[in-house]
Amino acid sequence: xxxxxxxxxxxxxxxxxxxxxxxxxxxxxxxxxxxxxxxxxxxxxxxxxxxxxxxxxxxxxxxxxxxxxxxxxxxxxxxxxxxxxxxxxxxxxxxxxxxxxxxxxxxxxxxxxxxxxxxxxxxxxxxxxxxxxxxxxxxxxxxxxxxxxxxxxxxxxxxxxxxxxxxxxxxxxxxxxxxxxxxxxxxxxxxxxxxxxxxxxxxxxxxxxxxxxxxxxxxxxxxxxxxxxxxxxxx
Amino acid sequence: xxxxxxxxxxxxxxxxxxxxxxxxxxxxxxxxxxxxxxxxxxxxxxxxxxxxxxxxxxxxxxxxxxxxxxxxxxxxxxxxxxxxxxxxxxxxxxxxxxxxxxxxx
Numbered sequence: 096x097x098x099x100x101x102x103x104x105x106x107x108x109x110x111x112x113x114x115x116x117x118x119x120x121x122x123x124x125x126x127x128x129x130x131x132x133x134x135x136x137x138x139x140x141x142x143x144x145x146x147x148x149x150x151x152x153x154x155x156x157x158x159x160x161x162x163x164x165x166x167x168x169x170x171x172x173x174x175x176x177x178x179x180x181x182x183x184x185x186x187x188x189x190x191x192x193x194x195x196x197x198x199x200x201x202x203x204x205x206x207x208x209x210x211x212x213x214x215x216x217x218x219x220x221x222x223x224x225x226x227x228x229x230x231x232x233x234x235x236x237x238x239x240x241x242x243x244x245x246x247x248x249x250x251x252x253x254x255x256x257x258x259x260x261x262x263x264x265x266x267x268x269x270x271x272x273x274x275x276x277x278x279x280x281x282x283x284x285x286x287x288x289x290x291x292x293x294x295x296x297x298x299x300x301x302x303x304x305x306x307x308x309x310x311x312x313x314x315x316x317x318x319x320x321x322x323x324x325x326x327x328x329x330x
Numbered sequence: 331x332x333x334x335x336x337x338x339x340x341x342x343x344x345x346x347x348x349x350x351x352x353x354x355x356x357x358x359x360x361x362x363x364x365x366x367x368x369x370x371x372x373x374x375x376x377x378x379x380x381x382x383x384x385x386x387x388x389x390x391x392x393x394x395x396x397x398x399x400x401x402x403x404x405x406x407x408x409x410x411x412x413x414x415x416x417x418x419x420x421x422x423x424x425x426x427x428x429x430x431x432x433x434x435x
Contacts, residue, residue, distance in 0.1 A: 100355050100421065107359040107371070183399075191367025192404060193360050320366070 109262040110193055115309030116181045118270075122302030123177075124170045129295030131166045135159045136288045189317040242286035244294035248278020251298065266305065273301045344389050345420045349374055350382050354417045357392065357409040365405035383407060391416055 111117060142155040204212065252271040259267030281294035345354050352372050356363055369379055386392040391413030395406045409417070 100351070100424075103352055103355040103371075104359045107356050107363075110367075187364070187366075188402070190370055192364040192406070193367055194362045196361040 105261075105263050107193070109264055110190075111195065112262060112264060113190070113309075114182065114186045114313045115306035115311075116178045116186070118302045118306030118309065120174050120178045120181075120306075122299045122304075122306055124174050125295045125299030125302060127299075128166065128170060129292045129299060131163070132288060132292045132295065135163060136292065139288075185314075189319055242282045242290055243288070244278045244281035244286070244290035247291055247294050248274050248281070248298070252278075266309070270301065270305060274298055277301060341423045342416050342420050344385065344391070345416055347382075349378070350386060351420075353379075353382060353386065353407075354391065354409065354413060357407060358414060358417045362406045362408040365407065368407060386413065389413075 138155055138159055142152050145152050252274040255267045255271035255274060259265065259271065277297040278294050281290045281297060284290055284293050345351055349372055353368060356368060356371055365376075365379070365383075368383075369376060372379060374382070383392060383394060387394050389412075390410060393408045393410055395408070397404055397406065
């Protein structure tokens with residue numbers, strides 16, 4: 096019976112992914128991020144002719160970092176809002192409304208803790224960077240495996256496997272495999288920025304296709320209610 | 331060890347009933363769900379679901395709120411703190427009983 100309860104909990108959680116809107120929105124955001132990276136890359140290229148000690152190089156680099164962060168923050172905020180709006184029109188009248196609890200907000204950390212966290216992240220990044228550089232120079236692993244698109248693809252694949260396992264959604268395992276394949280394909284094209292852009296666009300298209308298939312199947316199975324006027328729940 | 335599965339004798343019978351157990355499990359997982367969603371997930375008839383929800387509401391485990399989204403009526407159900415605590419207690423008892431039974435085997 097305990098496993099039945101777990102099954103109901105898992106089924107309720109995965110309702111969010113039942114109509115494919117989450118994948119459609121994630122795909123669209125990934126493609127936009129790819130386009131964003133392409134634009135930022137152009138900005139970096141534009142600064143190439145400038146002399147190394149030119150302050151404009153720093154201004155452009157700073158602008159690129161700020162724009163990338165703003166893009167990520169706005170994108171993530173829009174993602175949930177967009178999915179919610181689509182569900183309001185399509186999903187809730189067909190199969191019912193569910194409001195998920197917002198994730199618990201962590202207490203804001205004190206300044207010393209924040210500084211310690213920053214130092215820790217920087218330290219870990221530096222160690223990871225030096226390990227990657229050593230492995231790359233040792234020739235133990237092919238260089239494309241350590242490239243920007245490959246690390247993005249592996250990270251996204253790992254996240255998809257965890258999500259698929261948590262929600263018992265086998266299609267996410269397939270998406271994880273496609274994420275790695277898209278990363279390999281992108282790494283063949285370029286190992287840095289252009290490869291990352293290629294990966295984002297390819298994976299975005301994969302998610303759009305997956306979302307469209309899931310949505311199509313959902314709409315075929317669940318027709319709008321006819322018994323209650325206006326599609327009410329009749330409770 | 332016997333106390334663990336005897337603990338099930340004191341389990342909340344209001345939640346123990348299969349249909350109500352599914353309803354409380356769903357509502358425990360989310361912030362709120364509407365009548366249509368519960369109807370679809372439980373496979374109960376409208377009358378049956380209403381009756382189970384009323385019992386849970388009377389016990390103070392569930393809050394039922396009717397509202398309109400534009401012209402569409404929506405009946406929202408939410409587990410109260412008491413309902414949440416009762417469900418957690420029931421789940422703990424069930425877990426302990428299952429553990430003690432598996433220890434016997």
